[in-house]
Amino acid sequence: MSDTSPTPEQQGAGAPEAATxxxxxxxxxxxxxxxxxxxxxxxxxxxxxxxxxxxxxxxxxxxxxxxFAVESFAESLLPVRDSLEAAIATHAAQPDASAETVLEGVHATLRQLISALERNKVLEINPAAGEKFDPNVHQAISMVPADQEANTVVGVLQKGYLIAERVLRPALVTVAAPK
Structure with missing residues (x-):
């Protein structure tokens, strides 16, 4: 048997060039x-x-x-406060102002408040009598016998409010009882 592997001398020949x-x-x-x-x-x-x-x-x-999320909302309520303060100041200056004048000022202030709320996407929930009861936006306070379909609103005890389509406060309602 002959060994065919290269000898060390054969390995060294040409190796530096190949290695570099x-x-x-x-x-x-x-x-x-x-x-x-x-x-x-x-x-x-x-x-x-x-x-x-x-x-x-x-x-x-x-x-x-x-x-600053409420900044816009607060800014829209400032005229309402101003109107209320003006009404108090007017009453202090003229204590004998007629009830009609005072009521007119109250209505104007309420309109300002409603406008401010609507501008800030606060909307009223005020279901009409006979409207179907919706537990998502109404809260039933009591069920009363009524001459209308069961589970419909008979009356509103307190309005509710939505803010940007989310219930802020449900409307408190009485609901027609089943017959």
Whole structure:
């Protein structure tokens, strides 16, 4: 049996040229990969910093929105307060003002209040008699015998209100009892 593997002398022949070419190529590849790694790392750090800045700005916006959410609503109620204060001042200056004049001022103030509420999407829930009872927006206080279909509104004890289509307060109603 003969050994066909190269001898150490045969291995050494031509080996330095072959070893230096791949070594130079490997070093070049390593340098390219390190440069690419540096570039990708830099891009990652920039993207991470940008994401953190966006998150921080969003948190600040949310905080401001919560803090000043009622600003518009409060601003629309200020004329109502002014009218009430003017009515009190008028009554103090003219205690003998007629009931008709006072009532006229109260109605004007109520119109201001209704307008302010509507501008801020606060809508009234005031079901008509005979309207079907809706537990989502009505709260039944009692069931009474009535000459109308069962489970319909007989009367409203207190109006309810929606704010942006969400129940702020349900309407308190009496409901027709089953016959």
């Amino acid at each position: 070419a791949p070594a130079a190529s490997v070093e070049q590849q390593l340098a390219e990969l390190q440069a690419k790694h540096t570039e990708v790392s830099d891009a990652y750090l920039r993207a991470k910093a940008e994401a953190e800045n966006i998150r921080r700005r969003a948190e600040e916006e949310i905080s401001k929105a919560r803090k």
